[in-house]
Amino acid sequence: MSRLIIANHKMNFTLEESFNYCVNISKLGSHKNNLILAVAAPYLAYLANNFKSLTFCAQDVSRQKVFGSYTGEYSCEMIKSCGVNYAIIGHSERRNLFFETEDVISQKIENCLRFSITPIICVGEIRKLKQNDHYKEVLLTQLKSILNCISSIISEKNSIAQVIFAYEPIWAIGTGIIPSEEELLKTVDIISSIIKSSAIANNFKLVYGGSVGLDNIENILNVKNIDGVLVGRASLNSEDVLHMLSV
Ligand code: PGA
Numbered sequence: 001m002s003r004l005i006i007a008n009h010k011m012n013f014t015l016e017e018s019f020n021y022c023v024n025i026s027k028l029g030s031h032k033n034n035l036i037l038a039v040a041a042p043y044l045a046y047l048a049n050n051f052k053s054l055t056f057c058a059q060d061v062s063r064q065k066v067f068g069s070y071t072g073e074y075s076c077e078m079i080k081s082c083g084v085n086y087a088i089i090g091h092s093e094r095r096n097l098f099f100e101t102e103d104v105i106s107q108k109i110e111n112c113l114r115f116s117i118t119p120i121i122c123v124g125e126i127r128k129l130k131q132n133d134h135y136k137e138v139l140l141t142q143l144k145s146i147l148n149c150i151s152s153i154i155s156e157k158n159s160i161a162q163v164i165f166a167y168e169p170i171w172a173i174g175t176g177i178i179p180s181e182e183e184l185l186k187t188v189d190i191i192s193s194i195i196k197s198s199a200i201a202n203n204f205k206l207v208y209g210g211s212v213g214l215d216n217i218e219n220i221l222n223v224k225n226i227d228g229v230l231v232g233r234a235s236l237n238s239e240d241v242l243h244m245l246s247v
Contacts, residue, residue, distance in 0.1 A: 003221055004164070004207055004228025005244050006120060007235030008038045008059065008088065018043050022051045024238040031245040033228070036086055036120075041074060045082035057086035057120065060094060063107040065114075076115035087112055088230075089119045090146075092170045102142065106149035113153045113160050120164040120230070121146055122209070123191070127171030135169075136190055143194050151199040164205045166230045167191055172210025174233060184208060184223050192225055214240055218247050
């Protein structure tokens with residue numbers, strides 16, 4: 001079965017390095033899994049234009065809906081016009097370093113859906129809460145406002161583009177620590193059943209993110225109901241990503 005490998009480059013690489021990375025990735029004609037490349041925003045149009053066989057993704061979009069005086073922002077309409085159909089929304093680094101609230105995240109998701117951009121929506125608990133077993137409440141709070149937003153668009157439009165959820169426990173991001181298969185299965189079950197009970201029903205994919213690498217990707221992808229992975233640090237090595245595309 002083909003899985004999603006989402007490579008999140010974050011704020012890394014010059015344009016030349018990013019270009020060479022894409023050259024390397026393009027060498028492999030066909031592969032088992034599907035790759036989505038979240039490169040830095042300034043490179044999106046150039047790379048999407050030069051590598052038509054690759055799928056690119058924005059790492060964020062503006063909460064603003066229409067063109068206007070919003071210095072430094074870029075909208076869904078802009079990335080769409082660059083040939084980009086995916087955007088990561090609500091990554092924990094956006095939530096923590098740039099103070100994005102559930103409300104802001106919902107506005108960004110709404111913008112994506114209105115422009116037929118598939119949002120890759122990140123949710124996840126911090127370690128302390130996980131230890132206290134209160135993580136379900138955190139996930140529920142995050143999912144509730146996201147699902148309300150998506151449900152109201154579904155009832156307005158009668159359908160929506162695809163939605164991808166990324167379960168990213170904050171304590172696993174960049175730490176080398178990942179949940180056990182048992183923990184992951186349990187949390188994925190909780191998240192899936194919350195989403196399935198909303199208007200989205202079964203029309204979503206769920207990926208895992210947080211310290212994914214060559215040493216653990218197979219085990220993670222073997223966990224039931226995981227449709228792929230969101231990879232940060234390990235995705236900076238194009239050779240590693242080529243391996244991930246064939247596991
Ligand atoms: P990591 O990052 O793979 O480096 O842990 C994942 C992420 O931030 O999405």
